[in-house]
Amino acid sequence: MVKNKENALGLRALLLANDCNPDWPSIPAWTYKFARTIANYIDVVVVTQIRNKPNIDRDGMGKARVVYLDTEKIAAPLYKLAEAMSGGANMGMTIKTAMGYPSYLAFEWAAWKHFRQDLRNGQFDVVHRVSPLSPTIPSPIASWSRVPFLIGPINGGLPWPEEFKAEIDRGREWLRYFRKAYKLMPYYQSTYKCSAAILAGFDHSIAELPTVAKLKTINFPDPGLDPDLFTLTSRPKQEQMTILFVGRLVPYKLPEVVIRAFAGSSILRQHRLLIVGSGPARPRLEQMIEAQGLGRCVELLGQKTQAEVGVLMRQADIFAFPSICELGAGVVVEAMACGMACVVVDYGGPATLVQPDRGVKIPMADLNHLVLRFTEELEHLVKDPDRVAHLGRAAHHHAITYYSWDAKARKTLEIYNWVTGRQQVKPDFWDQPHLS
Incomplete structure (x- = not known):
């Protein structure tokens, strides 16, 4: 493996990163940035799907070495079937996760065949399954490998709010009714029994883990941010404030809540509302804006790049995010990093990210x-x-203290030291990273 000359810790990590792509939003981009930052400190090999190769080759993976595996004969047909069953890119996420189960097993089997001898020969100190983030997708290598195995940060298990059961059908999330069946699937028990550490995103994920995993579990919220894109700038005081919503335009994100707030308030109509995102709810939102005569103060901007979102966040004042079943809400962390006052629903990931001293939480x-x-x-x-x-x-x-990629990488390295016996005290995410 390629050696990192700055690897003062002497650690060598194999990162399983099925979803890893700098251009694809959510988990693929998250995994790419996480892996690239870890490689600044230790020797890293990232194993990922061949479909990610063009974009990774273009941008590079920093100091990490990348190994590409091709299981597209299995993954591609299952992906197309999941898209058809779920109704599109922004719908039926539970269906997509379930359909990804056999595809991921094929990926991990290919990874095992490729690295089996290296693992047996002590070429790596840790194996870290970084993606997928779902706790419903097991990891067979946890029991196959003698090398300390980590999984996460996993994030899932957030119950659907009783007040919005109808949104399950609107969002094609009917499979949620059968979600807990994943605990009966092959490799689930062995994944959590054999892992040396489980990084779990939030309390709702920790609560769903089996008892055997609890002592090995570390609370590790998954959102991360790039301070170069999301940072604090001075905002001149203006009479007209800008309120921003960023997210997929799907039922459970509830962008209509903010539009209806503007529609019913003569005070808010004197300010601006910008809505960034795309999805099946857009036509209905356009109708609402036109019917309520909000064209002068509410604007739908469509999909934007991360860099463009960062500019908007630095310019806007208040981040309004009424999503009612948000697992992680990385977009909230990005808004916080830009110095926005965030207004969120007190449920799921946002309930942890936003506290009264740094935002406003609305009861479910x-x-x-x-x-x-x-x-x-x-x-x-x-x-x-x-x-x-x-x-x-x-x-x-x-946000900068706990969620910058560098801060998260340093905390991850503490965990690597713990599972390899180099650190005796179990790391705590909320303690400041102390690695030099």
Whole structure:
């Protein structure tokens, strides 16, 4: 393997990264940035799918070596079938995860065949399954390898809110009713029994883990951010504030909550609402904006690149995010890093990310009550620019301290040291990384 000359820790890691692509949003981009940052500190080999090769070759993987595996004969047909069953790219995520089960097993079997001898010969100190993030997809190598095995940060298991059961059908999420059947699938038990450490994104993921995994589990929220794209800038005080929503335009994200808040508030109509994202809900949102006469203050901007989102976040003042079943909410961390005052629903990932000293949390309720509370809180904020600025500064400090890629890499290295016996104390995500 290619040696990292700056590897003062002397660690060698094999990262299993099925989804790893700098251009693809969500998990693939997350995995790419995570793996590339880890390789700044230790020797890393990243094993990923051949489909990611063009984009990774173009941008590079930093100091990591990349090995590509081709299991597309299995993965591609299953992906197309999942798209057809789910209704498109932004729908039926539970269906897509389930259909990815056999595809991922094929990937890991190919990885095992490729690296089996290296693992037996002590070429690696740790094996880390970085993606997929779903706890429903097991990892056979956990039991096949003698090398300490880590999985995560996994994120899943968030119950669907009772107030929004109808959204399950609208979002083609009917398979959620059978989700817990994954615990009966092959390799599930051995994955968590044989892992040396389990990184679990939030409390809702930790709660779903088997008892055998609890002592090895580390709370490790999965969102990460690039400070070069998402950072704090000075915002001149202006009479008109900008409120921003960023996310897929799908039922459970509820962008309509913010539009309805503007529709019912003469105060908010004096300000701006920008909505970034694409998805099947867009035509209905356009109709709402036209019917309510909001064309002068509400604008749908469509899909934007990460760099473009970063610019918008540095310019806007308040981030309104009414999603009601958000596992991680990396977009909230990005908004916090840009010094935005965030208004979120007190459920799932956002409930951990946003606390009263750095944002506003709205209690879970039905649609009408969410609209009412978002209206009230947004009105309070636009009337109090000093509070908006104070919340934004606190949010920025928290986000940069815990969620920058470098901070997350350093904490991961503490965990590697722990599972290899080089560190006796079990790492805590909320302690500051102390590696030099």
